Amino acid sequence: MSLQELKQKVYAANQELFRRGLILLNWGNVSAIDREKGIMVIKPANISFAAMTPDNMAVVDLCGKMLEGGKPSSDMPTHLELYKGFPDIGAIAHTHSLNATAFAQAGKNLEPFGTTHADCFFGNVPCARALTTEELRGEYEKNTAHVILERFTGHDYLATPAVLVANHGAYAWGESPERAVEVAVMLEAVAELAIKTLVLNPLTEPIEQPLLERHYYRKHKKQS
Amino acid sequence: MSLQELKQKVYAANQELFRRGLILLNWGNVSAIDREKGIMVIKPANISFAAMTPDNMAVVDLCGKMLEGGKPSSDMPTHLELYKGFPDIGAIAHTHSLNATAFAQAGKNLEPFGTTHADCFFGNVPCARALTTEELRGEYEKNTAHVILERFTGHDYLATPAVLVANHGAYAWGESPERAVEVAVMLEAVAELAIKTLVLNPLTEPIEQPLLERHYYRKHKKQS
Amino acid sequence: MSLQELKQKVYAANQELFRRGLILLNWGNVSAIDREKGIMVIKPANISFAAMTPDNMAVVDLCGKMLEGGKPSSDMPTHLELYKGFPDIGAIAHTHSLNATAFAQAGKNLEPFGTTHADCFFGNVPCARALTTEELRGEYEKNTAHVILERFTGHDYLATPAVLVANHGAYAWGESPERAVEVAVMLEAVAELAIKTLVLNPLTEPIEQPLLERHYYRKHKKQS
Amino acid sequence: MSLQELKQKVYAANQELFRRGLILLNWGNVSAIDREKGIMVIKPANISFAAMTPDNMAVVDLCGKMLEGGKPSSDMPTHLELYKGFPDIGAIAHTHSLNATAFAQAGKNLEPFGTTHADCFFGNVPCARALTTEELRGEYEKNTAHVILERFTGHDYLATPAVLVANHGAYAWGESPERAVEVAVMLEAVAELAIKTLVLNPLTEPIEQPLLERHYYRKHKKQS
Numbered sequence: 007m008s009l010q011e012l013k014q015k016v017y018a019a020n021q022e023l024f025r026r027g028l029i030l031l032n033w034g035n036v037s038a039i040d041r042e043k044g045i046m047v048i049k050p051a052n053i054s055f056a057a058m059t060p061d062n063m064a065v066v067d068l069c070g071k072m073l074e075g076g077k078p079s080s081d082m083p084t085h086l087e088l089y090k091g092f093p094d095i096g097a098i099a100h101t102h103s104l105n106a107t108a109f110a111q112a113g114k115n116l117e118p119f120g121t122t123h124a125d126c127f128f129g130n131v132p133c134a135r136a137l138t139t140e141e142l143r144g145e146y147e148k149n150t151a152h153v154i155l156e157r158f159t160g161h162d163y164l165a166t167p168a169v170l171v172a173n174h175g176a177y178a179w180g181e182s183p184e185r186a187v188e189v190a191v192m193l194e195a196v197a198e199l200a201i202k203t204l205v206l207n208p209l210t211e212p213i214e215q216p217l218l219e220r221h222y223y224r225k226h227k228k229q230s
Numbered sequence: 231m232s233l234q235e236l237k238q239k240v241y242a243a244n245q246e247l248f249r250r251g252l253i254l255l256n257w258g259n260v261s262a263i264d265r266e267k268g269i270m271v272i273k274p275a276n277i278s279f280a281a282m283t284p285d286n287m288a289v290v291d292l293c294g295k296m297l298e299g300g301k302p303s304s305d306m307p308t309h310l311e312l313y314k315g316f317p318d319i320g321a322i323a324h325t326h327s328l329n330a331t332a333f334a335q336a337g338k339n340l341e342p343f344g345t346t347h348a349d350c351f352f353g354n355v356p357c358a359r360a361l362t363t364e365e366l367r368g369e370y371e372k373n374t375a376h377v378i379l380e381r382f383t384g385h386d387y388l389a390t391p392a393v394l395v396a397n398h399g400a401y402a403w404g405e406s407p408e409r410a411v412e413v414a415v416m417l418e419a420v421a422e423l424a425i426k427t428l429v430l431n432p433l434t435e436p437i438e439q440p441l442l443e444r445h446y447y448r449k450h451k452k453q454s
Numbered sequence: 455m456s457l458q459e460l461k462q463k464v465y466a467a468n469q470e471l472f473r474r475g476l477i478l479l480n481w482g483n484v485s486a487i488d489r490e491k492g493i494m495v496i497k498p499a500n501i502s503f504a505a506m507t508p509d510n511m512a513v514v515d516l517c518g519k520m521l522e523g524g525k526p527s528s529d530m531p532t533h534l535e536l537y538k539g540f541p542d543i544g545a546i547a548h549t550h551s552l553n554a555t556a557f558a559q560a561g562k563n564l565e566p567f568g569t570t571h572a573d574c575f576f577g578n579v580p581c582a583r584a585l586t587t588e589e590l591r592g593e594y595e596k597n598t599a600h601v602i603l604e605r606f607t608g609h610d611y612l613a614t615p616a617v618l619v620a621n622h623g624a625y626a627w628g629e630s631p632e633r634a635v636e637v638a639v640m641l642e643a644v645a646e647l648a649i650k651t652l653v654l655n656p657l658t659e660p661i662e663q664p665l666l667e668r669h670y671y672r673k674h675k676k677q678s
Numbered sequence: 679m680s681l682q683e684l685k686q687k688v689y690a691a692n693q694e695l696f697r698r699g700l701i702l703l704n705w706g707n708v709s710a711i712d713r714e715k716g717i718m719v720i721k722p723a724n725i726s727f728a729a730m731t732p733d734n735m736a737v738v739d740l741c742g743k744m745l746e747g748g749k750p751s752s753d754m755p756t757h758l759e760l761y762k763g764f765p766d767i768g769a770i771a772h773t774h775s776l777n778a779t780a781f782a783q784a785g786k787n788l789e790p791f792g793t794t795h796a797d798c799f800f801g802n803v804p805c806a807r808a809l810t811t812e813e814l815r816g817e818y819e820k821n822t823a824h825v826i827l828e829r830f831t832g833h834d835y836l837a838t839p840a841v842l843v844a845n846h847g848a849y850a851w852g853e854s855p856e857r858a859v860e861v862a863v864m865l866e867a868v869a870e871l872a873i874k875t876l877v878l879n880p881l882t883e884p885i886e887q888p889l890l891e892r893h894y895y896r897k898h899k900k901q902s
Contacts, residue, residue: 030867031860033794080896102794104867108874111792112882120335120397122257122326139888146892173792173885188255195254195328201874202332202425210336213397216363220370224304344559344621346481346550412479419478419552426556426649434560437621440587444594448528568783568845570705570774636703643702643776650780650873658784661845664811668818672752 009045009065012038013075016047017060019099019183024055026191028103034175035079038097038183039089044068048085050076080147087151088177092163095179097186105197106176106190109133113172116196117212119203124213124221126192128165132157136172150174165222168193233269233289236262237299240271241284243323243407248279250415252327258399259303262321262407263313268292272309274300304371311375312401316387319403323410329421330400330414333357337396340420341436343427348437348445350416352389356381360396374398389446392417457493457513460486461523464495465508467547467631472503474635476551476642482623483527486545486631487537492516496533498524528595535599536625540611543627547634553645554624554638557581561620564644565660567651572661572669574640576613580605584620598622613670616641681717681737684710685747688719689732691771691855696727698863700775706847707751710769710855711761716740720757722748752819759823760849764835767851769858777869778848778862781805785844788868789884791875796885796893798864800837804829808844822846837894840865 007015019036023029032055037048050064053076064078070086072078085098101107109116109131116131118124134157141149154169154177167189168178178189203210231239243260247253256279261272274288277300288302294310296302309322325331333340333355340355342348358381365373378393378401391413392402402413427434455463467484471477480503485496498512501524512526518534520526533546549555557564557579564579566572582605589597602617602625615637616626626637651658679687691708695701704727709720722736725748736750742758744750751757757770773779781788781803788803790796806829813821826841826849839861840850850861875882 107871108878111875112878114878142888142892199331203335206332206336206338216366220366423555427559430556430560430562440590444590647779651783654780654784654786664814668814
């Protein structure tokens, strides 16, 4: 894919996330990586969704050096570290969407309470731990990625392509910008379902493993 | 009605369910049966609502054999079994709509808390039990219909034209695709009312039988 | 005002109530009375909001006899009795709007928790009692009005121009159809505020009388 | 800036607040001050958002004397007192927006539960105390400003540019009408997040100071 096409796709995915109501004001961003060329394209900082164009998408190398377009979103180092830690993903969407962020702010894993969840995520969407004061005061954005990667140690990041970051918001990922946005949309819907479910019964138990597997593998081919 | 008309109606009902916000992404479907011709028309799998046309509606025989149009939704066997078990219905709508699904995920019957409910459903909208591991691992979609039919043993499926499926979502039905969609819309509204009611008073009691009957029979002719 | 103008106004008020989301499907209606001519105009039964025109508004005399237009809404006798009991009102709006109906279903008065409420209603919006089985089986719609009138004994129906009916929904009134709709909109907003307030603190106390009076009389001239 | 430009900006900010759903009916208003000219421009009373134009914005001097345009909103004295007490602000937005007002009605400070909050407000958004009966019966609108100013004694009103007023609603401010509206939008979003968070865990603790500082100072230059 040409750089121009990638910029167009990242632009469209950012707009789609906004259009779907997962981004209020300017709180969120989508990026994509071209691992062969060694570049990442990400939403620019301080440009409104109305003013944004494919050409002002920020292009950086994998060390974060600006190559062209606008100034990258301040979350840029988080995205770069996630691409390093998750070698099989091509795009990332970050949101402060209402229901997913409520789970993040409450510091709770989003448990699978039904087949809607199981169609999207193989198990709970985990909530990564809060950063220590040291991590906060250091390379904050990089460390945000590191607590995410730490949380996925021993977990399959392709089977559960999203995470909650305690006190913060959500990250979702996929092979393409379109897919990362779709996962973010599913995460928000599943989180809203879960809140309503917990309102009806705060002691609702997660669904059992066989149902989770049945639905997950109906949508996703089993890897063997 | 010609097959072409039936496909058009099923198409329009699927779009209406989407337009009303009861389907997010691709999570839901409407079907209709022509019992004389021995065919069912159902939403195709893997086609977005934007790309859908009357012509790609999936047409199958009552054993599920594809006759024309797109590949049928994976829920197709559930629909077929429900048509077998409920001989007087002509159409089915399946959703993961937010409030109805919250009840399903909480595993609770949707009790009648007011006349809005009683205008639509004669008594609670029951929540069918979760499937056993054996049922899950076997013919899952057929077994989903079987727990629904089991739940309606001794109940009038025409007086209460909807069900919740534990950990899953909702099914609604009627004589036509338009009516099945309308029942799904009413179910979602009544579920939202019920959640708000339970937030205000978790111990709210269902309305009593005389009020239920008064309203139900004002809208529906009493069968004698 | 000519009958034609009144029909136009009742038509517009019904459409406005629908447009504002207080009526789902066909659940609600607005009426207006011309006391001099001895007629009431009310939304017709069984006509969708899309198909409705000023000309199919139902016109009845004050005994409920149909004079022209469509068949009147089944709630017609409730409206007529309220006009008899509340001699100074000119129009009534009935809804099953989500938040007001949640209070009605929970059987709770809507207490004044803030100045938004006090700007509209002088004290709580009361919840009329449930009907007895005898009242239900008798002239149900008339009796619905009677429990409302009973609830307002000794209360000023102009200072609190709305009521909740237990297990049912809301009635709002005013001097004109526009005003009755506006009161219904305010009631729904105040009910939504109250639910959120009670979620944050279930023991929230109603505001005190001096604040209620300060706001109410800022908007409404004090009668002396 | 010319008076004409200021009127245009205040008009646009009022419309934006309405368009974003923070004002229902006519419940809210935006003002701006020109401290050099000694005038304030504020939304007029009793004019619908549809009928409003830049020319009917109310222009008053800093004692509240009407200079041109419509009759000023009844909240005018609150705005004037806030401008006196907060010498570095240029505009104020007042709303009864749903989620912020729920906190005000519950009489609770809006605590910082996440980085979304910390990006906007340096610490909690405080809830000013209820007015005494004496304050209510006296110069109510002025006294509303006085309890706000009292609440900010020893606090930085530029670092936390919003307040909740017990039993009432919210005020937000900034250097310009656009910014005051943006702060009101952020306040409402953060309040909605907080309610959902407290539904999930009523004992959620505010975030710790280092995270608050990290995010706040990422968006706002540290003053030294």
